[in-house]
Amino acid sequence: MGSAIVSKLINRRGTLSHEITLGLIALVLGATVFYVDAFTEVESAIAVLYVIVLLLSAEMLTRIGTTLLTIVCAALTLFAYFYSHGLGENVPAQLRLAVSLAAITITCALILRNETARAGLIEANLHLRDSETRYRYIFEHSRIALWERDYSAVRSFLMSLKAEGVSDLKDYYRTNPGVIVACTGLIRTIAANDAAMELLGHMTDGLHSRTMRRYIAPDDDTFLDLMNAIFCGERHFEGKGNLITENGESRLVIMSMSFPEDPTAFNRVVVGMVDITQREMMQKALREAQDELARASRAATVGTLSASLAHELNQPLGAIVVNAQTLLRWLNREPPDLAAVRRSAERIIRDSQRASEIIHNTRSMLTQGDRTPERVDLETLIEETRALMEHDFQRDMVDFDVNPAEMPLKVKAIRIELQQVLINLVTNAVQAMRETAIDRRKILVSLGRKDDIFVSLSVRDFGPGISEEAMAKLFTPFFTTKPSGMGMGLSICRSTLEARGGQLIAGNHPDGGAIFEMIIPIEDDHDQR
Structure with a gap:
């Protein structure tokens, strides 16, 4: 660092010495031109030499300094003219004056324009350098594997094939498989970041001496697709392929690159690769x-x-x-x-x-x-259920009573489904009253019209009712309060009714016991649709 500072000081001192020398030369030349123009009898446009003074001073003066020096040179020219020729009419002298002033003014304008262009060029170079620095930082520190590769020779080779009449590269590859090997040998790697080196594995002899064919799986067609994209003049390529690392592991990657419009810019193409091996393994496991x-x-x-x-x-x-x-x-x-x-x-x-x-x-x-749904008379269905379960009622000494509707009620449904639901509810009621006093063992089935769309069929028992804990899980499959129960009955009953547009509601009656209400649509829900 110290040597760099010393070097800068030496360079600055040399620049300062050079500027002082130019300044002295310009001063001496200006004084000489003024003396000859004002105090000698030389009849020529000697003031034109002020142009040299401006050019020598341009490197060390700012725009304002150059403008002031131009004004000084023009003033000295006018002073010399009036001092030598007075106010009299002298056409040749006036022409020499005009030429000198014009030359000084034009030189000043050119110096100022050159200074503007120079400043713009310096600013553009600074921006370019900053951009290159940012690009290089991103390139080197990105966790995405990046390469800079020279594809110019590959493009020239592929364009020569097209010029020879090849119109379909993939078809040409079937009869000439060596074309891909030839293409891989023409690709030159310019640079690679750490992520790229990590992706391919440790290489003792460096990346620049290797071709990518070494890392491409033998049965992978991604490289052929890449060459075909260049052959067809596409601007972008993205493909999924397999790479073989230095230690022989297979890595699945997504490769992406953009091609420049200018063919001469194919000497620096950025190639990006993302390792998706773990993602694919996770998706496979999923x-x-x-x-x-x-x-x-x-x-x-x-x-x-x-x-x-x-x-x-x-x-x-x-x-x-x-x-x-x-x-x-x-x-x-x-x-x-x-x-x-x-x-x-x-x-x-x-x-x-x-x-x-x-x-x-x-x-x-x-x-x-x-x-096929059919018209089911619910009162007849209840009587059939009574007959089917007659033995259960006699065994457990349960009375079975029915509160019929004011008028016959029929619904369009699957008979066996409704009967199974009703039998399940009645069976549960019988089992719920086994610890109840014999004189209170009764099942009351009520039937009535709920509204214009639904019919209500309720089954009430006079047992202990349903606890709050059991109520929350009552229709959950495999939940049961019976030692030998399976917990499927009520779940199946509710699913059966809901599948046909109905409902099954459970609760406790205010006067004791549990009550289950079957809400049955008059028309079968599937039939309506």
Whole structure:
């Protein structure tokens, strides 16, 4: 640093000495020109030599100084003229005066214009230097891998192929695969930043002695696409390709570059590369996790469906077993009570058909098959449910009462779906009252018109009701308050009604017990659409 300061001082001293020398020469020359012009009889435009004085002084004077010196030289010229020739008319002398003044003025104007151009050039050079400094800083410190490469020879080679009649480089490559090897050998690396060196790995012999073909995967077509972009005269190229690092690792990168309009500027093309290997690996892991989640979801769906079927089929299958046992008891009597046997057999057939309908309905739902809605008389549906669950009522000593509507109510729906919901609600009511006193075990089913669009069918029991904690999770799958329950019934009931445009609402009756209200659309929601 000290030597640099000394060097600057020496240069400044030399410049100052040079300016003093020029100043003395200009002063002596000016004095000589004035003396000859004013005090000798030389008849010539000697004042023109003031131009030399201005030129010698231009380097050390500012614009104002140059203007003042020009005024001084013009004043000395006028003084010499009037001193030598007076006010008399002397045409040759006046012409020499005009020529001298014109030369001084023109020289001053040229010096000032040159000074302006010089200042502009200095400012432009300063801006260019600042721009180059910023560019170099960004280039060297960027975390994006950047190269400066000379593609001029490659472009010339590709343009020569086009001149020879090649119109499709990719088609030409199929029959001449060596063209890409030739192109890679023509690319020269001018500079590379630290990120680029880090991307390719440690190189003991430097980057400038290597061609990029060393780092391009054998089966990668990105470089062919790049050459084709230059061949077709495109202004920008971006592609995704694989690089092979010094230690043999494969890196997936996005390569991007812009080509200049001027063909001579292909000697410095900036190439950027972004390593996206980790991003691609994360996306691949994400896709695999999504696939695994989908498989788990399908497995959970199968499990839910199995639990649903087990729950739905439990009641009719249990009824079949009870009726079969009853049938055997009637057969074992002496003599057998054939009338009772017939009733038991009919109930077995009825419950078997109901189990079959449950399976058919589930299969139709899975295959999205047609399940044709029909007109369902709700009072008849309630009576059928009473008959189906007669054994449960007798076993648990539960009374089943119905508050019918003022007029018959029919809805357009899937019968088996509504019956399954109603059976689930009645079954829950029976089970909820097992700890209730026998004289209070009653289920009250009420039916009525809610409005012009919906019908209300409610099931009330006289048990302990629903706790606040259970109310919050009542319709959550697999939530149950029963030791042997599966927690699927109410969830399935609500989903079934909502799928048809209805609702299932639960609450506690003010006089005790729980009440579930089925809100059923008069017209099937799917049918309306």
